[in-house]
Amino acid sequence: MDVETFRRAAHAAVDEICDHYLSMRDKPVTAQVKPGFLTDALPDAAPSSGQDWSRINEDFHSLVMPGMTQWQHPKFMAYYPANVSFEGILGDMWAAALTNPGFNWICSPSVTELELKMMDWMAEAFHLDPAFKQRGGPQSKGGGLIFGSASEATLTVAIAARDRALRHLTAASGQIEPSREWAAEATGKLVMYGSTETHSVGSKAAQILGLRFRALPVTLQNRLALRGDTLAAAIKEDVSAGLVPFMVCATLGTTSTSAVDALDEIASAAIMPTKVVDADVAVHDHLDGSTNGANGNSTDCARSESLPPIWLHVDAAYAGPALCLPEIRTKYQKELSALNAKFDSISLNMHKWGLVNFDCSPLWVKDRAQLAASLTVTPEYLKTTAAANDPSVLDLRNYQISLGRRFRSLKVWFVLRSHGIEGLRQHLRDDILLAERFKRLIEDEGDPWQLVEFNFALLVIRLKPASTDADPDSRTRALWAALEKRNDELLLTQTSIPGAGFCIRIALGCPRTQERDVDDAFAVLKLAATEAKLV
């Protein structure tokens, strides 16, 4: 395709994209297709000769588009939103046109510098401590970068946290270069903590690294937040058993209910009790695998002196962008103070509720050297004169798993400038108001409709079981089955939470959702319940 063919095709695509958004309400929310619909429609091999764009574009609209679930539909209230903004589309158009895998500063200086600047802009907008910024002060050691997903960000943090813990254990043992056997044994004792409500980013990172993940219990009475005493008890138990706590993956806005863990209590619980002991003896004792049960608490204390500090990470994938709202910061003041004062890292997804289209997962750390210590690999062909001559030049490949990286900061810049922080606030507040409207509809309707949880712009509901129900989940499950048949009109997600069982999640957050959509959505819920003879 030459430039002029592209010009025509791209102009047409722009108008088609506009039409797509203008006619969004007429589309089914969920793709109404059967498995294999596209697999069977396409030939088994690429054509030998090139085909006309008009034919390809026709197939795109007739074959591919019907199989798209419309995440931008005003009645897409499933999972969490995946915001698209037009500014974001413009950013991705340019990023594609300017393709360059900006692994080093010189690969495209703008890619590195705009990304670091946008990280600082977002840190400022979300009132993160200056310690999280690249240019947070004269001695700034912090900063971060944009990943493709929260999973990638959490895995990256887990690698850095593991290696920091191993370095600490190595130093405490008096070794310079520990043997592989010693390191493997030490790694096998590391424990990451989260709650049963922590997103799979935590347990999957541990699974990938072959580390222990302990999902601690939470209760509905505690709004499903991980509490300090639960964590403290687990740490004590694990240390007694000869294990090494190395990381907490806390959450600000869990997936099921958008619960906020008690970050203040977690920070306190994660500080090890200290006592001056001989570090070598303690760590050696620690790693020899003996549990010393008989020595009880005194052994725990002796050990804890030489245990590494626990890396505190918060996954704010969904709720993070709401930190730009003063009312949210007031509501979670204790948690945010602890986050800023005590936590090592925070990640969030601008591509959920933050108006930047997928993918955009910023991760901030207070000590960026911890990432570089784990992830730097520099063969000759990746050395650059710019990085060698100027310590301010960061080659971002050294802070991530992958080498290449997309120009993701461009869409952040476009979005933050075009909307301004006030525009982002307005978007978030609109969604919270819509969620509150939904909450009132449910509460006004009353029994058997029950609001189980409500945080940010997420509602979790169920149908209250009757005392005669053998299975307390049966009504809500029946409602869910009825709703699945109406997923062209409305898409929600199911979940299961401690203390309430099977529930239905309603996530607001699409910029196109209006009050009438909330009213219509509740009407669909009621209709499904009536049809299934549940009310």
Added chain:
Amino acid sequence: MDVETFRRAAHAAVDEICDHYLSMRDKPVTAQVKPGFLTDALPDAAPSSGQDWSRINEDFHSLVMPGMTQWQHPKFMAYYPANVSFEGILGDMWAAALTNPGFNWICSPSVTELELKMMDWMAEAFHLDPAFKQRGGPQSKGGGLIFGSASEATLTVAIAARDRALRHLTAASGQIEPSREWAAEATGKLVMYGSTETHSVGSKAAQILGLRFRALPVTLQNRLALRGDTLAAAIKEDVSAGLVPFMVCATLGTTSTSAVDALDEIASAAIMPTKVVDADVAVHDHLDGSTNGANGNSTDCARSESLPPIWLHVDAAYAGPALCLPEIRTKYQKELSALNAKFDSISLNMHKWGLVNFDCSPLWVKDRAQLAASLTVTPEYLKTTAAANDPSVLDLRNYQISLGRRFRSLKVWFVLRSHGIEGLRQHLRDDILLAERFKRLIEDEGDPWQLVEFNFALLVIRLKPASTDADPDSRTRALWAALEKRNDELLLTQTSIPGAGFCIRIALGCPRTQERDVDDAFAVLKLAATEAKLV
């Protein structure tokens, strides 16, 4: 930004992108900016109120664009190419507009089905064995998916290979559920192999997973290919020392010289010598850490019976797309037969030489269940009726590290249909012809210009040292320093290779590069050498 503002902005962007490509030759290849140029030009925080698009777009062109290194410039011959095609831009425009993190089939059925179909199309185009296909036959167990980078693909393979090895060791030891301590000890014994020329994807994956990576030596006499006897000797040595070989990361087209490892010899070397012994005893013996040096070979054989099969992976990041050329398949017939018959997985980057813009790294495996075994995590909110009811429905999150994923297959479909396989072949052949032209220029010029390696469309050259040179690299390093001052005209990369020392790489592959660009590039090389008084 509303739809109509977007329409105007996007139409303008399309024309600006066209202008950008039409005026590419007038731009400096490498961004001519100093570190901090953009950091200092932008304010320290996002604006409070939204700004007009015209102002943002103006700043984009005046502030950001000068800091872009032009990877699409006809005289960008550094690293490896990062092809952009206009079809690819169209694909990314739509992917951005349709944003959906297609982690499950139902999230957008087209995203999953088109990706699996494109994997099969590419497998067919590159003549991979049907065992690598999703629909390779009635009992097909293979397939794969598209990752964001070769690093991510290699890390994913390493996780699956590690877990397969641990499952094998567990079964051989007679355990059902091994203890963490046992698993950690076993993990500490695993060894991945590559060569000193293997891309950092290999060693970095091992570093991330805390595993051993052994970079085996290669020689210029062997065209820098990893040979079977080298691998066999290393395996024997490691097994004797009580270690467990679990993966080879071989390369088809290394980064420094595009060398092709002897895949046929590697496959033979990686097959363990077998001898019927009691598996339990052997593995227990193996994992107890004793080396049993005195028992010599017989112990090795006893051990090897219970050692896991070695996972054979090939990283074909750069050269992979060239497998669609019959002449390349003929040239590397032995290697490709071994790849198809014996290897477990292969990854390549369509975003290097394959006309699909970054990012697009397909990975194929012969047994996709191996990926799912390591990477499946299914909380309640990720369960779907579609996946529960139909075994043909694959939820792609279970085959990768991240949960969310971009709609990358759309640009592959657009590119393969618009160019056809013949179009892709023509692109690759044009580049190889240009590289051969460059080769002739160097050979015709003669001393001190020296062609060190030439594979696919990559040349590696140096200035031959004089017998009086204290440092044999000094002349080529001086040439490199002179070239860096001319990086507005031509961008190349340096490297260092066994047997030849410091060299300069010249990578052809940009679709806009023409014969005159090759001639001009060599003229720049000669001018730089003359100016530096090296010729």
